[in-house]
Amino acid sequence: MGAPSTVTFDLHPRAKRISSDEEAIRVARELAEDFAQDAALRDRERRLPAAELDRFSGSGLWAMSVPKAYGGAGVSFATLAKVIAIISAADPSIGQIPQNHLAFVDVLRVFGSEAQKQRWFGRILEGYRLGNAFSEAQSRTVAEFQTRLRPAGENYVLDGEKFYCTGALFAHFHHVGAMDDEGRLNLAVVPRGAPGLTITDDWSGFGQRITASGSVKLEGVPVAADDVVPVWRGVDVPNAxxxxxxxxxxxxxxxxxxxxxxxxxxxxxxxxxxxxxxxxxxxxxxxxxxxxxxxxxxxxxxxxxxxxxxxxxxxxxxxxxxxxxxxxxxxxxxxxxxxxxxxxxxxxxxxxxxxxxxxxxxxxxxxxxxxxxxxxxxxxxxxxxxxxxxxxxxxxxxxxxxxxx
Known part of the structure; x- marks a missing residue:
């Protein structure tokens, strides 16, 4: 623990497509039966579930809430909750890891531009995973952020430190909560391996041990302008x-x-x-x-x-x-x-x-x-x-x- 990430997983996924609520629940039960077999061992030895996550996202379940208009199943949130509960009964660390990925799907639905929806929903349907880089350990409250999104020509750079970064260790992309120069919250999406991005496996909680919810450091990380989602627009807009x-x-x-x-x-x-x-x-x-x-x-x-x-x-x-x-x-x-x-x-x-x-x-x-x-x-x-x-x-x-x- 405490070392930069060296975990390996499928970098070029090709996920199956979930077509209905019924299929999502059936697939979740099949996966849960397998995930339960070594859950105690993985927890005891802190054996990170990279292979299990490849199966999980490869099943199509990480894309189950992508709207039908963009090629997804658009399952009910009652179904989404049931799927996560089924997986979590088998191994709650594995069940927790997609929580921020799935939340981002809804953020994108509400606040993303049409081009962003086309691009990111497409990637999510292919099986690419997004990891969390939102909360910070040093801020006064969980809703305050010191991470900054600064202009750099026509694009931006990110600087800051994040903690409780569930799923970041296993992610293809990272959505980063950052404040712009006007003090507004944005989500900036950067790829794994971006210059200046360091993911460290330093999660030491006595529970949820293999979520690897460690830290992410951002030092001048470049981010394209069209990969910034302006979530600040939702402050005064009722949404789910x-x-x-x-x-x-x-x-x-x-x-x-x-x-x-x-x-x-x-x-x-x-x-x-x-x-x-x-x-x-x-x-x-x-x-x-x-x-x-x-x-x-x-x-x-x-x-x-x-x-x-x-x-x-x-x-x-x-x-x-x-x-x-x-x-x-x-x-x-x-x-x-x-x-x-x-x-x-x-x-x-x-x-x-x-x-x-x-x-x-x-x-x-x-x-x-x-x-x-x-x-x-x-x-x-x-x-x-x-x-x-x-x-x-x-x-x-x-x-x-x-x-x-």
Whole structure:
């Protein structure tokens, strides 16, 4: 860790095309079955999933939300969330890596020029991946940026340092959040290997260990003028971008929760011992375990139903939404994020309580569920979601429109 990236992957991809929502879900389940096989080993040894990501993006799923008008499947956001949850139940690090790529697809849909849409949707459909270079470790808040986009003739150069750069290590291109000379936020897209661009594998979080969410340094990195997306134009324009970003986060947490609950059931059935006072022959007959497993599954079904409802709410505001419709969809997604956050953490903790001491042994690596949940859910605090929901209900105040709301 701490060294510039040397990870290798397919630099000239040719992805399949997803044609429908049903196909997207079927392909996700097929991939998840394979990804689950070595998930514990990859986490324990911090084995970066380059080959798995080539399969993931090569399946066409990273392009599933490209609009139909540009050759994509244009799947429902309910489907997109379900796909990410399915992959995340198998390996949440792999499920998290495309989150910023998928969010950029929607940014491009809303703010990209026609030429940008044609070019980047085309590349995404071919299987090219975009990696995150947005957040910064040294700024006062997550929404403030020190990275600068400066004019250089007819084009620009980028200078700055980024952290939490999920997916950057495995990306063909990087979308960089940067402020221009007028203090406006832009996304500038630069290719892997651009002069002055350094990607460092220095992510040391105890969870989501193989997202390689390390740092990106930009020193006079050249960027073409037509590869700058002026997202600042969306500050006062109602749109779905914030809700799209958040539903992907919620979907990862829903997947972690399902993975933890399924691991609990399997371990209790196959490995755990019954408690001596229970009078039962197996741990699976313990009355208290039965009750808690049932409760966890009910909460999971509620969270997954809320996630689907939130996805459908986003679908309803894709074209020309007004501020009220965006606020309602944002609230719906916030409700899903609360449920999935709290359940992912609870399920990871309950796994060990119900499965018993043996479940803590290193060879099982079952603590990865709690570690992954605790780490990923820190992206944005749900305490503020409770506030925004209550403020909307009681005072009619719309939640803020940004990627953390």
């Amino acid at each position: 971008n914030g809700a799209v970003s958040q539903i992907i986060q919620a979907a990862v947490d829903a997947g972690i929760a399902r993975g933890a609950i399924e691991a609990t059931i399997q371990f209790v059935k196959e490995t755990s011992r019954p408690w001596l006072d229970s009078g039962k022959a197996t741990a699976g007959e313990d009355l208290f375990i039965l009750r808690d497993v049932g409760q966890l599954m009910i909460k999971l079904h509620a969270a997954e139903a809320m996630l689907e409802s939130a996805g459908l709410a986003i679908d309803a505001i894709l074209d020309g939404p007004d501020a009220g419709a965006v606020a309602n969809a944002t609230i719906r997604v916030a409700e899903a994020k609360i449920l999935t956050t709290e359940l992912a953490i609870e399920a990871g903790d309950k796994l060990h309580e119900l499965a018993g001491t043996r479940s803590t042994l290193a060879r099982y690596n079952l603590d990865r569920y709690w570690r992954n949940a605790r780490t990923h859910t820190l992206h944005d605090p749900v305490r503020w979601k409770y506030f925004h929901i209550g403020n909307h209900l009681l005072n009619g105040v719309a939640p803020p429109r940004h990627a953390w709301s």
